[in-house]
Amino acid sequence: MKVSRRSVLKVLAAAAVSTAASAVPAIARERKVAPAKAIGMLYDSTRCIGCKACVAACSEANHLEPDRSGIADGLHLAPVDLNGRTKNIIKFCQDGEQQSFVKSQCMHCIDPGCASACMLHSLHKNERTGVVEYDPQWCVGCRYCQMACPFNVPKFEFHKALPKIVKCELCRHRVQDAAVAGADGFTRYPRGQGPACCEVCPRSAVIYGSREELLAEAHRRIAESPNKYYQGRVYGEKELGGTQVLYLSHMPFAKLGLPEFGDKPSPDVAYTVQEGIYRGFIAPLALYGALAAMVMKNKKSAESGDGAKGGRS
Amino acid sequence: MAAAAVGVSGTMVPKIVQAASKGLKPSVIWLHFQECTGCTESLLRSHHPEIEDLILDLVSLDYHETLFAAAGHQAEAALESAMKANAGKYVLVIEGAIPTKDGGIYCKIGNKTALELAKKCSENAAAIIALGSCASWGGVPSADPNPTGATGAPMVLTDKKVVTLPGCPANPYIFLGTVLQFVTFGTLPALDDKGRPLFAYARTIHEDCPRRPHFDAGRFAQQFGDEGHRQGYCLYKLGCKGPATKASCSTMRFGDVDAWPIGVGHPCFGCTEKAVGFRIPLHETVPIDRPTPPDTYPAVGAKQGKVSPVATGIAGAVAGALLGAGWAASGKLGEKSDEKRKED
Structure with a gap:
């Protein structure tokens, strides 16, 4: 079998057809909205004192094996980033005069990239609370979710023989009773059942409640001190179609490891490509047609070239 | 200070004094077993309240081998009568470990083993307090190789609720706080799974x-x-x-x-x-x-995890070798089929 110039040109032509087909704008994906009772968190970096009580509380509440890797003597809970033993971390950011702590954990996107990439819906969005949940029984360990997450949140237990994905699930395993409206106006679970990081925070730098209430609270804080917050904006209100974890900060969000993504949900990109390729089934037909033509032609030339060959005995 | 220890506010102090002055002085029976009397000694050096206030005004110390004026048969008779007179109402304090090996013969008082005494005195006690590490779980006498089989009061009195106040010696204010709560309210503080008051051992x-x-x-x-x-x-x-x-x-x-x-x-x-x-x-x-x-922080976007150049080299070499082998193998496959064709 020889690769002729002609056959190469044919494959290239087929590829061009499929690319052209994908360039056709796909049918717009339905924009998702947060469930009515979506639970979320609001982190205000201007309130955070960096005590890391939330890091310790998260580790304990989620029964995570302490990650002691960050400091040589191994005596402290010192993760360097989110990892297979860490679902929540406080980092530090300095930019000239400005400095800030920043908490990072799963953002609980309204339209999560990880869930869209998960082939068996091991990662999925709870229809009621909107929490992006993980059911390890369906997980095949493909780690597509790691590639799909715009915030680089899902982590893999590389240190285990039977690894799972590790990410914040808003302490859903602690919830037993329904959330009720609390005295402070936020919808809360009874103490000990809500997200451990929020319950332990001494400055209420991170609070939880329904997303609506938290958004209202965030805008109230911005209205109260208009010059305090970066661009008077709540990160997560619109970013990537909205997230259930919201951020307020005095520093540019991009410096805090929260890139400016725009409003388009991350799965939209993947869907556009996928739907483009298969639209009208033109590209696959063209590709397989070209391949079939090539095979037929080669077969013919092989038969005529070797004359009276009767195949293998 | 003792009141503060159990979390009782200053306003409760008159109540404590009132309860004590009403003649509600609970009888206290204090047993010494395998120990150094360090717990009693440290209690004697506490000043809020003074020990004399405690034993003269707040409680009725009916039997305590260290502080007793009486001796011998007289002392043992006091123990008997105190237990009879205050059955179901007295506080039993145990100080020291209880030897259990060989029938408990390694500690005897008045020809009774510590084991017998502990069991007998705890029968009608309203509250049992194990003072110090020895009484709580064995302490020094139970250290390896533990020749006397020493153990703590909760391990011997398994069917009773024993408040343990471990420490070597036990902090006298934890003891006073516990006793004063019992004297004033008739209750014992909240305990953990080892019988230790949460106000001090949480x-x-x-x-x-x-x-x-x-x-x-x-x-x-x-x-x-x-x-x-x-x-x-x-x-x-x-x-x-x-x-x-x-x-x-x-x-x-x-x-x-x-x-x-x-x-x-x-x-x-x-x-x-x-x-x-x-x-x-x-x-x-x-x-x-x-x-x-720790008090340090990771930076946002900190670089982490290094790939060593050696590892990269090895991986590259392996991948190259596999590729080469594949190429060579595929070439041979072609030769073979050509040969076969020629044979045909």
Whole structure:
């Protein structure tokens, strides 16, 4: 079998057809909205004192094996980033005069990239609370979710023989009773059942409640001190179609490891490509047609070239 | 101070005095077994309230071998009569471990073994307090090889609720707080699974240690008398058992002198913990089960994880070898089929 110039040109032509087909704008994906009772968190970096009580509380509440890797003597809970033993971390950011702590954990996107990439819906969005949940029984360990997450949140237990994905699930395993409206106006679970990081925070730098209430609270804080917050904006209100974890900060969000993504949900990109390729089934037909033509032609030339060959005995 | 220990506000003090002055003085029977009397000695040196106020005004100390004026048969008779007269109402305090080996013959008082005495006196007790580590879980007498089979009161009186106040010696204010709560309200403080009052034993020494900031910052005394030791750095690496020891020393100190081992530059010995005190060598470090964060922070977007050039080289070589082998193998396949065709 020889690769002729002609056959190469044919494959290239087929590829061009499929690319052209994908360039056709796909049918717009339905924009998702947060469930009515979506639970979320609001982190205000201007309130955070960096005590890391939330890091310790998260580790304990989620029964995570302490990650002691960050400091040589191994005596402290010192993760360097989110990892297979860490679902929540406080980092530090300095930019000239400005400095800030920043908490990072799963953002609980309204339209999560990880869930869209998960082939068996091991990662999925709870229809009621909107929490992006993980059911390890369906997980095949493909780690597509790691590639799909715009915030680089899902982590893999590389240190285990039977690894799972590790990410914040808003302490859903602690919830037993329904959330009720609390005295402070936020919808809360009874103490000990809500997200451990929020319950332990001494400055209420991170609070939880329904997303609506938290958004209202965030805008109230911005209205109260208009010059305090970066661009008077709540990160997560619109970013990537909205997230259930919201951020307020005095520093540019991009410096805090929260890139400016725009409003388009991350799965939209993947869907556009996928739907483009298969639209009208033109590209696959063209590709397989070209391949079939090539095979037929080669077969013919092989038969005529070797004359009276009767195949293998 | 004792009232503060149990979390009773200052306004309750008159109530404590009132309850005591109403003649509601509970009878206290105090048994000494295998011990050094250190717990009693430290109690004698407490001043809020003074011990004389306690034993003369607040409680009726009916039997205490150290403080008794009586001796011999007279003392034993006092014990009998106190138990009879106050059946179901008296407080039993046990100080010292109870030997269980060979029928408990290693500790006898008035020709009765500690085992018999403990069982007999606890029958009609309203509350049982095991004072000190010996009475709580065995303490020094139970250290390896434990020739007398010494053990604590809760292990002997398995069917009773025993309040344990471990410590070597026990902090007198934890004892006074517990007793005063019982005298005033007739209740015992909330206890943990080992019978220790939560007001004093809920947290580890490490959690409230004044040297804690040094631990968080990674500043350790490496050797006795070194620069770090003189600067008051954390004593963990000298063998401090604070992270594994639940006790109130770091908040209440000890007695009235405000002195305690860590305060004077010596690592905590873990005297309140059965698994630590008299078991783990003095200068051996303990593992920290639930480590806490240090006072440093990772940077946003910090680079982490390095791929060594050697590993990259090896991986490249392996991949190259596989590719080459594949190429060579595919070439041979072609040759073979050509040969076959020719044979045909």
